Every structure is written in C-alpha cells, then in structure tokens.
Amino acid sequence: MTGETLLALVVGFPLLGAVFNGFFGRFHGRRLAGYLACGAMAMAFLSALGAVKDLAGLDPQVRTIHKHLYTWIDASTFKVDMALTLDPLSAVMILVVTGVGFLIHVYSIGYMAHDDGRVRYFTYLNLFVFFMLMLVLGSSLPVMFLGWEGVGLCSYLLIGFWFDDIAKAVAGKKAFLVNRIGDMFFVLGMFLLFWTYHAVGSGSLAFADMQANAELIQAAKIGGVAVTSLAAFCLFLGATGKSAQIPLFVWLPDAMAGPTPVSALIHAATMVTAGVYMVARMNFLFEMSPGVMSLVAWVGALTALFAATIGMAATDIKKVLAYSTISQLGYMFVAVGVGSYVAGIFHLVTHAFFKGLLFLGAGSVIHGVTTQDIRQMGGVRHKMPWTFWTFLVGTWAIAGLPPFAGFFSKDEILFHAYAGPHGSVPLWFIGYLTGAMTAFYMFRLFALVFLGKTRMSKKEYGKVHESPATMTVPLAILAGLSAIGGLMGLPHAFHMPHLLGDWLAPVFPEFHVAAGAGTELGLMAASVAAAIAGSLLALYFYFKKGYVPVPDNGKASLPASVARDKFYIDEVYDGLVVMPMKAIARFLSATVDAAGVDRVASGWLPGLAGWISKGVTALQNGNTQRYAMALFAGAVALIVYVSLFGVRVPLA
Amino acid sequence: MPAPLEYLAVSCILFGIGIAGVLTRRNLLVILMSIELMLNSANLAFLTFSRLHGQLHGQVIAIFVMTVAAAEAAIGLAIVVALFRQTGSVRIDEATRLRG
Numbered sequence: 178m179t180g181e182t183l184l185a186l187v188v189g190f191p192l193l194g195a196v197f198n199g200f201f202g203r204f205h206g207r208r209l210a211g212y213l214a215c216g217a218m219a220m221a222f223l224s225a226l227g228a229v230k231d232l233a234g235l236d237p238q239v240r241t242i243h244k245h246l247y248t249w250i251d252a253s254t255f256k257v258d259m260a261l262t263l264d265p266l267s268a269v270m271i272l273v274v275t276g277v278g279f280l281i282h283v284y285s286i287g288y289m290a291h292d293d294g295r296v297r298y299f300t301y302l303n304l305f306v307f308f309m310l311m312l313v314l315g316s317s318l319p320v321m322f323l324g325w326e327g328v329g330l331c332s333y334l335l336i337g338f339w340f341d342d343i344a345k346a347v348a349g350k351k352a353f354l355v356n357r358i359g360d361m362f363f364v365l366g367m368f369l370l371f372w373t374y375h376a377v378g379s380g381s382l383a384f385a386d387m388q389a390n391a392e393l394i395q396a397a398k399i400g401g402v403a404v405t406s407l408a409a410f411c412l413f414l415g416a417t418g419k420s421a422q423i424p425l426f427v428w429l430p431d432a433m434a435g436p437t438p439v440s441a442l443i444h445a446a447t448m449v450t451a452g453v454y455m456v457a458r459m460n461f462l463f464e465m466s467p468g469v470m471s472l473v474a475w476v477g478a479l480t481a482l483f484a485a486t487i488g489m490a491a492t493d494i495k496k497v498l499a500y501s502t503i504s505q506l507g508y509m510f511v512a513v514g515v516g517s518y519v520a521g522i523f524h525l526v527t528h529a530f531f532k533g534l535l536f537l538g539a540g541s542v543i544h545g546v547t548t549q550d551i552r553q554m555g556g557v558r559h560k561m562p563w564t565f566w567t568f569l570v571g572t573w574a575i576a577g578l579p580p581f582a583g584f585f586s587k588d589e590i591l592f593h594a595y596a597g598p599h600g601s602v603p604l605w606f607i608g609y610l611t612g613a614m615t616a617f618y619m620f621r622l623f624a625l626v627f628l629g630k631t632r633m634s635k636k637e638y639g640k641v642h643e644s645p646a647t648m649t650v651p652l653a654i655l656a657g658l659s660a661i662g663g664l665m666g667l668p669h670a671f672h673m674p675h676l677l678g679d680w681l682a683p684v685f686p687e688f689h690v691a692a693g694a695g696t697e698l699g700l701m702a703a704s705v706a707a708a709i710a711g712s713l714l715a716l717y718f719y720f721k722k723g724y725v726p727v728p729d730n731g732k733a734s735l736p737a738s739v740a741r742d743k744f745y746i747d748e749v750y751d752g753l754v755v756m757p758m759k760a761i762a763r764f765l766s767a768t769v770d771a772a773g774v775d776r777v778a779s780g781w782l783p784g785l786a787g788w789i790s791k792g793v794t795a796l797q798n799g800n801t802q803r804y805a806m807a808l809f810a811g812a813v814a815l816i817v818y819v820s821l822f823g824v825r826v827p828l829a
Numbered sequence: 830m831p832a833p834l835e836y837l838a839v840s841c842i843l844f845g846i847g848i849a850g851v852l853t854r855r856n857l858l859v860i861l862m863s864i865e866l867m868l869n870s871a872n873l874a875f876l877t878f879s880r881l882h883g884q885l886h887g888q889v890i891a892i893f894v895m896t897v898a899a900a901e902a903a904i905g906l907a908i909v910v911a912l913f914r915q916t917g918s919v920r921i922d923e924a925t926r927l928r929g
Contacts, residue, residue, distance in 0.1 A: 797927070798925065799924075799925030800925055801921050801924070802851070802852055802921060802922070805851055806852050809848060809852065
C-alpha cells in the first residue's frame with residue numbers, strides 16, 4: 178500500500194470504529210464494543226507506522242506525504258481541500274495519538290468493565306481519536322480547526338459522560354464554554370490570515386502555501402499593528418483555551434469529572450497539547466512576531482509556576498495530576514515561545530508517556546480503593562504492586578530525575594530558556610523553581626497514596642485489590658516508554674545524536690544556542706539537585722514524619738489555604754463573567770421575553786387569529802342553498818365582468 | 830324552422846326555472862329535479878349550437894351530459910336516502926351539521 182492510502186486509513190479506522198459502535202453498538206453489545214474500538218485503534222496504529230516508514234524513506238528535503246480526499250469548500254477565490262499532510266512533525270503526533278491512544282483503549286476495557294454506558298464510551302473515544310488525527314494531519318488551518326472543534330466536542334461529551342451526576346454535567350459544560358472563548362479567537366486569527374493573504378493574491382489557508390507566501394504579508398498592518406502579530410496573538414489565545422493556560426486554564430481541573438482513562442488520553446496526553454502543536458505548526462507566523470513569541474514564553478512560565486503552586490496543596494489524586502498537566506503544558510509553551518520547537522515537541526511526547534502513565538496509575542488506584550482523596554489512602558503499595566512500581570517510574574520521570582524521560586526533555590527546555598536567543602535568566606529561574614515544586618508535589622502524592630501506614634479502615638483496606646491485566650499491561654508498557662523515552666533526545670553535551678531533533682529538522686527554523694556544553698552541564702546539575710531536594714523534602718514530610726494534609730474545613734496557614742482554594746480564580750471569574758452574564762440573562766428572560774416577546778407572540782397574535790376566524794366561520798353556516806346562491810352569484814358576476822370588459826387573462 | 834334564438838330562449842327559461850328551484854326549494858328531491866332541468870337546458874343549448882354550426886360535437890356532448898345526469902341522479906338519490914335514514918327528513922335547511 179502506498180503512503181497516501183495508509184494515511185487515509187489512519188484517520189479512517191477510528192472513524193469507522195466510532196460509526197460502527199455508534200450505530201450498531203446496541204445490537205452487538207457492550208463486550209464487543211470495547212474490542213472493536215481497540216481493534217480500530219490497533220489498525221490505525223499499524224497504518225500510522227506504515228505511513229511513517231514510507232515517509233522516512235523519502236529524501237529529508239521533500240519529506241511530506243499529501244493525501245487529497247475531496248474538495249471541501251469551493252467558493253471562487255476561497256478554496257479548502259479536505260486533505261491530509263504527513264510531515265516529520267505530524268508523524269510524531271500521529272504515532273503518539275494512535276500509540277498511547279491504543280494503550281488507553283485497552284486499559285479502558287478493564288476500567289469500564291462494570292459500566293453500562295460502554296458502547297457510548299467507546300464510540301466517543303474512537304470519535305475523539307479521529308478528530309485528533311484530523312487536527313494533526315489537516316493540511317490547512319480550516320481542516321485543523323475541524324479537528325480542533327471535534328476534539329472539544331468529544332472532550333465535552335466524555336467529561337459529562339456520567340451526566341446523571343449534575344456536578345459532572347456542569348463540569349462538561351464549563352469546559353465547553355471556556356474552550357469556546359479560545360476557539361473564537363482561533364477563528365478570528367484565521368479570518369485575519371485569510372483577509373491578509375487574499376489581499377496579496379493568495380487565498381489559500383494551506384500551511385504549505387501560507388509558509389511559502391509568509392514574506393508577502395510581513396508588512397501588512399491594521400491600525401498601526403502588524404497583522405502577523407495580531408493573527409499570532411489570536412491564535413495563541415485559541416491555544417490557551419485548548420491547552421489550559423492562563424487565563425483560560427480553569428476548565429481542566431474540573432474536567433477530571435470524566436472517567437480516568439479519558440483524563441489520561443484527552444486531558445493529559447493528546448488534546449491539551451493541541452495548542453503547543455498549533456504554535457509549532459504555525460512557527461513561520463510566530464517567528465515574524467517576536468513580541469507574541471515572548472508573550473507565549475511568559476504565559477507558559479507563569480502558568481507552570483502558578484499551577485504547580487496549586488498542585489502542592491490539592492488533595493484529590495486526579496486534581497494534583499490535572500494541575501501538574503497545566504504546569505507541564507506551561508513548560509511546552511516556554512519552549513515554543515523561545516523558538517525551541519524541538520524541545521517543546523520532545524516534552525510533549527515524553528509528557529504523553531509519563532502523564533498518561535500517571536493518570537492510568539491513578540485510575541488503577543481509584544479502581545481498587547474507590548476514593549479519590551489522598552488523605553484517606555496510604556499503604557496501597559502492598560496491595561497493588563504493579564501500580565506501585567509503574568507509578569514510581571512515572572513520578573521519577575515527571576520529577577526530572579535522571580535517567581528517565583522527563584529529565585531530558587525538561588532540561589532541554591530549561592537550557593534553551595536560559596541560553597537561547599530569546600531566553601532570559603528570569604524565564605529560566607521560574608522554570609527551575611517549578612521543577613523543584615514538581616518534584617515536591619509528585620513525591621507528596623506518591624508518599625500519601627502508596628507509602629506509610631494506611632489511613633483506611635481495616636474493612637476498606639481489605640477490599641483493595643490489584644487491577645486486571647488489561648489495565649496493568651498498558652501501565653507496564655507506558656512505564657517502559659517513560660523510562661527510555663528520553664533517549665530520543667540526548668543533550669548535545671553528551672555528544673550523542675539528538676534523534677528527534679534530526680527528524681524534525683526539516684520542519685522548523687534553525688535554532689542556535691550560543692552557550693557551550695559547560696553551561697548545559699551546569700544547568701543540568703542544578704536542576705537535578707533541585708529535583709532531588711524537592712523529592713527528599715516531600716518524602717521527609719509525608720513519609721518519614723507522616724504528615725497528612727488538613728481536612729477541607731480545617732485550619733491551615735494563609736499561603737496554604739490560598740493555594741488550596743486555587744487562588745480564588747474560579748470565584749473571581751464567577752464574579753466578573755458568570756454573574757453579569759446571568760444577570761443579563763435574567764433581565765432578558767423577565768423583561769424582554771416575558772413582557773415583550775411573550776405578550777406579542779402569545780397574547781396579540783392569537784387574538785388576531787381568533788378575530789379573523791370569527792368573521793370567516795360565519796360564512797360556513799352549513800346551509801347548502803346559501804352556498805349554491807354564492808356560487809350562482811359568483812358565476813353571474815363573472816359573466817357580467819367578461820361581457821363588459823372581455824377576457825383579459827394575463828397569460829404569458 | 831324557427832330561428833335559433835327561440836330555442837336558446839327556451840333553454841334560458843328552463844335554466845332560470847332550474848336555478849330558482851335549486852336556490853329556493855327546501856325539499857332535496859325537488860332540488861334534484863331542478864338540477865335535471867338545468868342539465869337539460871344546457872343540452873338544448875348544445876343541440877341548438879350544433880345545428881347552427883352544422884357540426885356534430887354538440888350532439889355528442891349532449892349524449893355525455895345525459896350519461897352524467899343518469900349517474901348524478903343515482904348518486905343524488907342515494908344521498909337523499911342516506912340523509913333520510915340519518916335525520917328522518919329530506920329538508921335541506923335542516924341538514925346543517927357541517928356549520929362552522
């Protein structure tokens with residue numbers, strides 16, 4: 178099979194799985210639905226491997242495979258092809274999406290084994306993968322946006338999967354609405370780009386065309402502001418929505434209401450990285466606007482630090498991981514913001530491994546313990562050995578301790594934030610501090626869940642059990658990937674090839690770091706020291722001393738309670754946005770609707786109809802001879818008319 | 830042979846009597862008979878014009894009209910019978926059940 182056909186199959190299989198389960202799932206039953214979904218994912222992963230193998234066989238300078246499916250929109254000068262493009266960047270993404278996605282599908286069979294909604298669940302999950310693949314493979318902004326909206330929809334459907342719990346349905350709605358704000362800016366950015374490119378004679382929004390014509394729009398301005406900066410700014414705001422950055426990060430912690438494998442797949446490994454991918458994909462645009470680039474880096478850095486602070490105080494196992502995800506996404510934005518796209522994508526991939534692993538591990542714990550509050554766990558290690566060891570690997574990796582994956586990708590980002598052409602010492606320092614905090618809150622989580630004596634009652638503790646093989650095997654595979662994933666991007670200071678960097682080189686502009694190996698090794702030593710310090714501190718407090726975070730209503734020091742209450746950001750947004758909106762809605766409902774529209778529509782209009790019908794019903798009195806009289810009178814009138822004025826029928 | 834005008838005059842008078850019967854009489858049977866009268870006035874006009882123009886079309890139509898009139902009488906009488914069974918009367922001013 179050719180690369181193009183394989184490319185179509187990569188997106189085709191998940192779509193087929195979703196359609197098949199969605200329409201026929203009620204006939205073939207819940208058990209088969211899971212196997213079908215996993216089969217579709219396995220086939221998609223194999224197709225992706227085949228397509229990437231074909232891609233690797235091409236010469237690096239022309240390394241793209243293009244598959245034109247059909248013409249989507251054809252409106253004179255505006256033409257959009259439904260087309261897929263595989264290049265080294267999207268190749269990395271589809272392998273992550275289908276590979277990690279497949280493992281999480283398998284895990285879901287075990288995790289969702291007792292749920293009645295399995296058919297619906299696997300339909301959504303397959304549909305999500307389809308849209309995610311459209312997002313990364315789309316050859317133009319509109320096709321990418323199709324995927325962008327599609328993953329948002331599936332995210333909403335899966336967060337509110339248990340919709341009979343009103344809190345979970347509300348969490349889904351919140352995610353959807355917050356994402357909508359970002360998506361609006363994405364659309365605005367797209368409009369701006371089309372408008373500007375169209376003015377210089379190229380109405381195409383395909384990435385290749387936009388990149389080729391980038392110089393033509395460099396000088397365009399609106400009201401003294403460069404269009405390129407404005408468009409990049411709008412697109413970045415879109416990214417903050419999907420990738421949960423300041424100011425639109427508030428939906429992600431609430432999104433933990435969904436089933437845990439969903440949190441692993443959508444809200445950690447794939448969808449939330451779409452913003453990073455988009456910035457990397459549009460690098461030619463962002464490169465033209467240095468101001469927006471530094472904004473990207475700073476928003477990323479502040480989000481990383483801010484989310485890590487909240488993560489240190491959270492007491493729900495999934496919430497800790499959610500804030501950690503926001504924090505790690507911040508690192509990725511720091512990387513793309515300083516122009517080091519390779520480091521950003523590198524961290525994206527390793528994060529997909531270890532955060533997918535941590536979430537699945539958390540799901541396994543929840544499956545066995547049936548609570549999510551880490552204050553009520555402890556000592557789980559002895560009951561769940563597989564989960565314990567794999568979770569340790571994930572914690573080790575995210576804490577940035579060598580030699581696991583997180584160490585390599587995070588250190589590359591920190592090095593480039595320090596020594597890169599757009600880097601600076603404050604930017605690096607925030608990342609460095611966040612690294613120490615990451616190690617602290619992850620080992621705090623680890624110690625509270627797995628180590629020490631259990632805080633459960635004897636009966637509860639007795640029921641804790643290891644998860645089935647469908648769950649532990651994906652954990653083991655992801656643990657393996659988290660352990661060795663860093664090898665694809667070894668530091669230059671080690672004088673080894675940076676495999677991922679070489680692979681991605683044709684896609685990104687060249688990135689030079691002035692500083693030498695000495696600086697790199699020095700920074701590396703410093704961040705390892707910080708990570709070890711953070712880890713040991715956490716183990717000292719929560720394992721050796723056996724501290725347990727206070728109950729939600731308990732007394733805590735001021736900084737701790739502010740962090741525990743998430744800096745009151747939700748409350749501030751509630752007061753500034755939600756409340757005024759609700760007030761407007763109430764006004765519209767009570768005044769405009771009830772007193773205005775309703776009075777006219779349900780008072781006046783029916784009155785008018787009744788008045789007319791009263792007149793008309795008098796005509797129909799049931800007396801046949803009256804009807805005949807009217808008929809006769811009409812006929813006479815016609816005859817009189819015709820004999821006086823002749824026949825004048827307006828025939829054509 | 831009298832002029833066509835006289836035949837047409839007879840036709841008109843017959844039609845007038847028919848329409849007056851349909852509009853004023855209350856007995857459904859009489860109304861049916863009046864309708865027959867109107868149909869035959871039309872037949873007379875057809876035949877007159879047929880003769881006047883020396884063509885056969887009018888005569889053919891007259892045959893058709895008679896056929897239709899026969900069918901109409903059959904249906905009409907059936908309706909009269911049905912109405913009588915329903916209401917015990919054939920007075921048309923009492924059959925106003927479809928009043929709006």
